[in-house]
Each structure stands twice: as structure tokens, then as C-alpha cells.
Amino acid sequence: MKEKKKHKVFMQGPVSPAFIAESIAKHSVKTNIGAHDIFLGQVRNDVINGKEVKAIAYSAYEEMADEAVYRIREDAFEKYDLTCMHIYHSLGLVRAGEISLFVFVSSAHRGAAFDACREIVERIKKEVPVWGKEIFEDESYSWKQNKEAI
Amino acid sequence: MTVKVLFFGPAADAAGRSELVLEGAVDTDELRQRLLGLFPKLRQLGFLMAVNKQVVQEKAVLGNQDVVVLLPPYSGG
Numbered sequence: 001m002k003e004k005k006k007h008k009v010f011m012q013g014p015v016s017p018a019f020i021a022e023s024i025a026k027h028s029v030k031t032n033i034g035a036h037d038i039f040l041g042q043v044r045n046d047v048i049n050g051k052e053v054k055a056i057a058y059s060a061y062e063e064m065a066d067e068a069v070y071r072i073r074e075d076a077f078e079k080y081d082l083t084c085m086h087i088y089h090s091l092g093l094v095r096a097g098e099i100s101l102f103v104f105v106s107s108a109h110r111g112a113a114f115d116a117c118r119e120i121v122e123r124i125k126k127e128v129p130v131w132g133k134e135i136f137e138d139e140s141y142s143w144k145q146n147k148e149a150i
Numbered sequence: 151m152t153v154k155v156l157f158f159g160p161a162a163d164a165a166g167r168s169e170l171v172l173e174g175a176v177d178t179d180e181l182r183q184r185l186l187g188l189f190p191k192l193r194q195l196g197f198l199m200a201v202n203k204q205v206v207q208e209k210a211v212l213g214n215q216d217v218v219v220l221l222p223p224y225s226g227g
Contacts (some may be wrong), residue, residue: 041227042197058226060156061219064203078213089226121227130226133157142161144225 009069010062010091015040015097023086023104035110037117041101043094053135055095056144061129068128073118082107082115087120089130097118098130120150153181154194161220171177179209181218197222 019039027140046053069087076085090100104118109115113149125146132144155170162168166189175181178199186193200219201210212218 004225058157060226061156061200061221067203083174092199124226125227129158129221129224131222132225132227141199143163143222145223146225146227 001078006097007086009066009087010060010089014090014094014100015088015102017099019088019115020099023102027084027106030083030106032108034057034108035113036104036106037110037113038105039101039103039117039121039133040099041121042099044135045096047135048134048142050087051138051140053096053134054137055093055139056132057093057133057135058089058100058130060089060091060131060134065128065130068110069124071135072102072123075123076105076116079119080107080112082112082116085116085120087124089124089128093135117120151175151212153214153216155180155181156217156219158219158221160222161197162191164195165215165220168217171180175212177206177209177211177224178206181212185220192220195222211216 017121043056073085076082086104088102094100103117105113105117133141134144135141152171152173155172157165157168165223172184175184178201198205199220200220200221201216
């Protein structure tokens with residue numbers, strides 16, 4: 001059985017390592033799973049014009065963002081043989097070194113989990129209306145720009 | 151006829167507001183021109199528009215009470 005229950009995607013503040021660990025632990029009862037693939041997006045301390053990013057403040061057009069994530073989920077379940085999938089994205093302030101995106105894909109075998117996870121992450125960056133404001137040590141800021149996967 | 155315009159992220163920054171109610175905009179091209187006139191900083195930004203949560207790539211006719219959202223390039227993740 002595929003688990004397609006919807007949960008809230010956006011959470012206030014960083015995704016904590018404890019939350020991630022707990023999510024992994026919850027899957028031990030699903031013994032038909034043979035492979036998990038997890039992507040964790042971490043806020044990086046980029047240096048822009050000589051100033052170091054100390055945090056990113058995320059905002060979203062939530063109504064549309066929820067729909068966009070739902071579409072990505074549905075497409076991934078359709079395309080890949082997945083057992084379950086969880087997507088969490090931060091809103092508000094996330095400091096450098098903290099986690100802002102958690103994508104957790106499970107399947108019977110590793111191929112589907114690897115492929116789906118990458119595609120989901122790429123689509124989240126392209127299709128979900130979220131904006132990151134990079135905040136520097138002196139409280140000035142600039143708007144984050146997403147690059148193609150490198 | 152009125153439309154509600156919502157601004158997010160860098161668009162909210164450029165417009166100095168998150169919301170605006172405008173009268174008389176017939177379509178998205180005209181609305182875009184009016185917004186660029188009202189908020190010149192939007193010119194440097196580049197943005198798509200969504201009407202009632204649907205992204206429009208070409209000119210779309212606006213109806214009364216439509217919600218138009220300015221979408222600068224996304225930067226989530």
C-alpha cells in the first residue's frame with residue numbers, strides 16, 4: 001500500500017535533526033521498504049560582496065505552494081514505484097548550518113528512491129513559490145537566487 | 151471592477167507593501183504596466199503573475215475580485 005496521506009509541508013523555523021531521526025524511526029514498522037533516500041538542504045554561509053550570510057528568512061505564497069508540492073508528490077507517486085514520501089520546508093528564520101528542506105522518499109528498491117528524490121528536490125526549487133532572504137551579519141540582506149543543480 | 155494584488159518576497163520589498171486593491175485593470179498586461187508605473191523598483195526584478203493561483207504566461211483577461219499575485223523567481227530549498 002502506498003501512503004499518500006497529506007501532511008503540512010511548511011514548518012516554522014529549521015527542521016531539527018531530532019525530527020528527522022524520528023521520521024526515520026517511524027518507518028521501521030513498514031517492512032516492505034528496502035530503501036530510503038533523504039535529501040537535506042542546509043543553509044550555507046555564502047559570502048556575497050564581502051558579507052557572510054548568517055541566516056535565511058523564508059516566505060511563501062502558501063496556498064499556491066501547498067498545491068505545487070501536492071502536484072510534485074502526485075507526479076512522483078505516478079512515475080516511480082514508491083512506498084511513501086515526506087516533504088518539509090522551513091518558513092521564517094533558519095540559521096547557517098541548519099536544515100531548511102527535508103525530502104524523504106522510500107521504496108522497495110534503491111533505484112526508485114534515488115531517482116524520485118532528486119527529481120522532487122529539483123522540482124521544489126523550480127516550481128514552489130518560496131523566497132529566501134539572505135541575512136548578513138550586519139542585518140542587511142539580499143534575495144537568494146537559486147542556481148541549476150551543480 | 152477591482153482586483154486584489156498580492157506581493158511576495160522581493161516583489162513585496164520592491165513595492166513596499168504586500169497587498170494592493172486596484173480598479174479598472176482589464177488584463178494582466180495592463181496591470182503589469184500600471185504596477186511598473188506605481189512601483190518602478192519592480193522593473194529590475196522580473197516576475198510572473200498568477201491569477202487566482204494559476205500562473206499566466208501570456209496576457210490574461212481579468213475579472214472582478216480576481217486575486218493577482220506577483221511571483222519573482224523562486225528561491226526555496
